Amino acid sequence: MQRMIGKRAISSLISLFGLIVLVFFLSRLTGDPSALFLPVDASEEMRQNFRELHGLNDPVLVQFGHYLGDLVRGDFGDSLRKARPALDVVLEAFVWTLQLAVITMTLVTVAAIVVGSVAAFKVGTKFDRVASLLSLIGASAPDFWIAIVAIVLFSVNLGWVPTSGTGSVWHWILPIAVLFIRPFGLILQVVRGSMLTALGSPYVKTARAKGVKNRPIIFVHTLRNAMLPVITVIGDQAAALLNGAVVVETIFGFPGVGKLMIDSILQRDFNVILAAIMVTALAIFLMNLLIDLAYALLDPRIRT
Amino acid sequence: MKPRYALAGLLLATTTAGAALAQDSEVTIVLGEELDLVEPCMSTRSNIGRVILQNISETLTELDVRGDGGVQPRLAESWEETEDGTWRFHLREGVTFSDGSSFDAEDVKHSFERTQSDQNTCEISRYYEGIDMQFEVVDDLTLDITADPAQPIMPLLMTLLTIVPSETPMEFVREPVGTGPYVLSAWNPGQDIRLELRDDYWGETPEVTAATYVFRSDEAVRAAMVETGEADIAPSISVIEADDEALDHAYPNSETTYLRLDHSVAPMDDARVREALNLAIDREAFLGTILPEGAEIATAIVPPTTIGWNPDIEPWAFDPERATELLEEAEADGVPVDTQIRLIGRTGNFPGATEVYEAIAAMLTDVGFNIDLQMVEVAEHEQYYSKPFVTDGPVIVGAQHDNSRGDPVFSMFFKYDSEGRQSGISDEKVDDLIDRATAASGDERTALWSELFAYLHDEVIADGLLFHMVGFARVAEDIDFTPTIATNSQLQLAEIGLN
Amino acid sequence: MSATTAETTPAKPTPPAKRGYLGMLWADKFATFAAIFLIIVVFCALFGPLLLGDAASGQNLRARNAAPFTLERGFLYILGGDALGRPLLPRIVVAAQNTIMVAAGAVAASFLIGATLGLIAGYSRKILSEVIMRLADVIMSFPSLLLAVIVLYILEPSVGNLIIVLAITRIPIYLRTTRAEVLEVRERMFVQAAQVMGASTFRIVFRHILPVILPTLVTIATLDFAFVMLAESALSFLGIGIQPPEITWGLMVSQGRQYLTSAWWLAFWPGLVIILTTMSLNLLSSWMRVALDPTQRWRLEIGGKNA
Helix, strand or coil, rough: CCCHHHHHHHHHHHHHHHHHHHHHHHHHCCCCCHHHHCCCCCCHHHHHHHHHHCCCCCHHHHHEEEEEEEHCCCCCCCCCCCCCHHHHHHHHHHHHHHHHHHHHHHHHHHHHHHHHHHHHHHCCCCCHHHHHHHHHHHHHHHHHHHHHHHHHHHHHCCCCCCCCCCCCCCHHHHHHHHHHHHHHEEEEEEHHHHHHHHHHHHHHHHHHHCCCCCHHHHHHHHHHHHHHHHHHHHHHHHHHHHHCCCHHHHHHCCCCCHHHHHHHHHHCHHHHHHHHHHHHHHHHHHHHEEEEEEEECCCCCHCC | CCCCCCCHHHHHHHHHHHHHCCCCCCCEEECCCCCCCHHHCCCCCCHHHHHEEECCCEEEEEECCCCCCCCECEEEEEEEEEEEEEEEEHHHHHHHEECCCCCCHHHHHHHHHHCCCCCCCHHHHHCCCCEEEEEEEEEEEEEEEEEEEECCCHHHHHHCCCCCCCCCCCCCCCCCCCCCCCCEEEEEECCCCEEEECCCCCCCCCCCCCCEECCCCCCCHHHHHHHHCCCCCCEECCCCCCCCCCEEEEEEEEEEEEEEECCCCCCCCCCHHHHHHHHCCHHHHHHHCCCCCCCEECCCCCCCCCCCCCCCCCCCCCCHHHHHHHHHHHHCCCCCCCCEEEEECCCCCCHHHHHHHHHHHHCCCCCCEEEEEEEEEEHHHHHHHHCCCCCCCCCCEEEEEEECCCCCCHHHHHHHHCCCCCCCCCCCHHHHHHHHHHCHHHHHHHHHHHHHHHHHHHHHHCCCEEEEEEEEEEEEEEEEECCCCCCCCCCHHHHHHEE | CHHHHHHHHHHHCCCHHHHHHHHHHCHHHHHHHHHHHHHHHHHHHHHHHHHHHHHHHHHHHHHHCCCCCCCCCCCCHHHCEECCCEEEEHHHHHHHHHHHHHHHHHHHHHHHHHHHHHHHHHHHHCCHHHHHHHHHHHHHCCCCHHHHHHHHHHHCCHHHHHHHHHHHHHHHHHHHHHHHHHHHHCCCCHHHHHHCCCCCHHHHHHHHHHHHHHHCCCCCHHHHHHHHHHHEEEEEEEECCCCCCCHHHHHHHHHHHHHHCCHHHHHHHHHHHHHHHHHHHHHHHHHHHHHHHCCHHHHHHHHCCCC
C-alpha cells in the first residue's frame, strides 16, 4: 500500500508538471495582459513599463525558466491585477470552494446512494419512475437558470433565505441546493444502473435462489459490488466541484476558486491562473488517490 | 429597511448584512465588479474610483456634477493662473490624513511624482501624458504647477489627482491613507470592503457612518438585494430589472456608444458609404425597446453635459432608401461596396449589447451592406479597437466611451487625432482643431470644440455615433441618494442622506 | 399491440431481434414518447435551418418579447418572440442543428476515445496504462470551463472548436469508468474461462468485456449529452461559447436569462427543449438497457402491463 502511494505521488508530480507547462504556454497564447490592465488610451510607453515591471518582455521560454526557478523556492509570483502574492489570492478562494465541495458532495453521495439503490430494488415501480424523472429534470436544467429562479422565488418572493453572499449559515443554503441537483441526478442514475447490473449477476441470483430472504444482506452485498463505477462518478463530480462552481459562484457572489480562475483568464492574470490550477490539481490528485484506495478496499483483487 | 426574512431574528443575529441594516446610519452598496486594488492612483478606473474617490482619497479640486458650478475647491481653497503655463494653488489649512499626519504642498508634489514612477503602473498618469508638469512647493500651503504645453484646464486636471501622504511608497499600497471622511476598515477579498467614518475629518461630517460594499456580477441579483433589504444601493442595474418606479432612478451614465470606422480601408474610405451606414440605422427603434427610453441619440462622442457639445447638430435621420441609393452610386463608381465587413461587438459591453449589434447588423444588411457580426471578449475587442488596426479587410468596431469629466479633451485626441490610438481618421483640419481647442480657454475653447463636433459629424462623417446611454440605480426607500452622470466613476458617501 | 405481444411471446419464443424491438418499444410508453421526440429533434437538426432559417432571423422590434400562446402574429409566434422580436418556435427549430452537432459530436468523440483508452488502460496493466491514467489525471485536474475558455480564446468559438474542447474535457469520465469496469469484469469467471480457453485479447475485450460495461457507458453518455448541452450553455452564460448570430439552445437560455422575471418564455422554451431531449435520451437508454439484457427482457415481452 505504501509503495502504491509513493508511486502515485511520483506520477502525480509528473502530471502536475505537465499541467504547469500546458497552462503556462496556453494562457500566454491568449493575449497581452497590459491591454487589459491599462485603459484603452494608455500610451505605448505605459504599456512597455507595465510589461517590463512584470517581466513580460522576456522571451516566453525565459519567462518560463524564471517561473520554475521561483516556484522551486516556493514563490508562485504576484498577481498582476491585485499586486499581491498569487498563492494568497488562490488559497483564500480555495477555502471557500473546499467547504462548498465537501458539504455538497457529502449530501449528494448519501442521498444518491440511498435513493438510487432503493430505485434499483423497486425497479419499474412508481418510486423508481418518479425518482429517475425528477433527478433527470433537475440534472437537465441549466444551473444559472435554476439559481436565478431560486433567488426570485425563495429570497425575493418568499423571503426565506438571503439572495447571495456569505456571512451566515443561511447564505449557504441556496448555493448548495443548486450545486446539489446535477451531481445528484447523475450519481443516482449510475447507482441505479450499477445496482441493477449487480442484482442481475449470478451471485445475487444464487443468494436469492438459496432463499436468502434477508433484504439488508442482499442490499449491502449488492451495493458493495455496485460501488466501483459509482465511486468513479463521484470522483469525477467532486473533481468538478473542487475546480470551482463557476456559475454558482458568479451568481451568488461566492468567493470561490472557480470564479477566480475565470476572472483571472479574462484578465490574463497568469500567475493566479497557474497557482489556482496547481492548488486544485493537488487537491484532485489527493482525492484520486483516495478513490484508488477505496477501489482497493472494496475489491481486494485490484490491489497491486 | 424592513428585513423580510421569515427567519429574520436569526438572520439579523448572524449576518453582517443584516447587522448593518439594523443600525440606521450604515449603508450596504452592491456593485457589479470587485476591486482588485484599493490604490488611490488607480482611482480613475471606475470600479476603484467608485469606492475610494472623495471617500478615502480626495483631490485638490472636484467637478460639480450636480449643478453647473464647474470646478469646485476641495483640498485647494483657491487657484489662479499666475503667468502663462503656471498655476498657483492655495491649499486648505488644518487638513490631516487618516494616519494623523498633516496635509501640505509636499504631499501634492509626491502624489504627482508617484503617478509618474516607473515602479508602478498608476493609471492616472495617462491624463498627464505628453504634458511636462513641474510641481514647485512655495510654502506649506502654496503650490505652483507649471505645465508645458500650457494647460488652460489645469484645475480640471487636478480633479483626477488623488492626494496621498509624502511617505507613501511608489509601489501599490493595500491600506490607502487619504484625507477623506472615511477609512478602509476591512477588506475581505471576494466578499466585501468596509469603509468607516473617521472622527478628524476637516469637512462637514457625513450622515453615513459606515459603508459596506459587496459584489455581485449578476444584475438580477443586485436588484433583488435592494428589494429584499440586503443592500441599500445598487448603483447599476439593467433596464430590464428597473421596473419599480419607487426605487429605481435613471441617470445618464456618461457612456457613449458608437461604431468606429477605419477610413483607410475600402469601402469605408468613401464618404457616401459612411453616410449610407448612418442613414441605415433606425436609432429611434432602439429607444424604449432594447435600450431604455432615457438613452439619447448621440451626435458627439461625449455626453451633452460636456463643454462644447453642439446642440445644432442634427442626428442622422433613418432613411434606408437613400442609404441604398448612396451605396449603389458608390458601387457604380467602383467602390467595393459588397466586400464583407466585419462588425465587431464586445460581449457584455453594456446591457443588451448583443441584441443591439444583432439589430444593427440586420439594419445594415437590409440596405445592402455585407455584414459579418462577430461578438468578441474584451481582450480581442481591444485588438480591433486600438492601433495597429487589423488590416485584413474592412472592420467596424462597436465601442463604448466614457467621459464624465466635463471636457472633450479627455476624448478627442485618442478618438480622432491622426495619432490617436483608437482614431479611424486622419484629417489635418481635425488635428488642428484638437490642438487649438486643447490650448484655448473660456468661450474660445467651447467654440472650437463645437466646431470640431459639427465638422466630424456632418462633413467627415467620422463614425456611426449611436447613443448616450443611461444607467439605472436602485435605491432603498429610506435612503436619500440621487445618481449623477459621475456615479459610474465615483460615489460619494457624503452625498447619501438617510430618511 | 401490447396484448398481441403478451399472447405471442410465451407461445413462440422467436429471437426478439427479428420482430420484437418495435413491439418492445411500444410496450414502454415513455420510451415510445422519447423515441418520437428524438426523431423530431433529429429532423429539426437536419432540415430546420433549411425550412425556417429566414423566419428565425427576421427581426421585428414591435414583436419584441411578444407573449406566447396567441395566434395574433401567426403560428410562428405561438411560443412568443425574443428580445429582437424574432419568433421563438422557428429559432428553437433552427438552433437544434448547432446544438445537436455540438452535443452529439462531443459525446461521440469523448465516448469513443475515452472508452478505447479505458479498455487499453484496464486491460494492459502496464506502463501504457500508467501513461493513459496520468493523462486522464492532467485533463481531469484541468478545470473544464477554464480549459474551454483558454482554448476558445486562442481558437475562435466555432461549432467545430467547441466540439473539440468539450470532447477533451469529457474523455476522463469514460476512460476512468471503462477502466474501473474492466478491472472488475476481467476477474469474473467467464472472462477468466475464456482466457484459459485461449481466446484472443481482442475477442475477450469485444465479445466478453465490452457488452458487460456498455450499459453503464451508455447511461453516462446519455447524461453527458445533457452535460455537454449545459456546459455549452454555461459558456454562453460566461459570454464565451457560440456567439450570435449563430444560435444554440444553450445560447438562447443564456440570452433569455436576464428576462426571466419579465418575459419568462425567452429562457423557458429552449430550456424545456434541452430538458426534454436529455430526458428522452435517458428514457430510451433505460429501455435499451432492459431490451438488450436477456435477463431483463421479459419485463417488456410480457407487454405494457408492468410498465
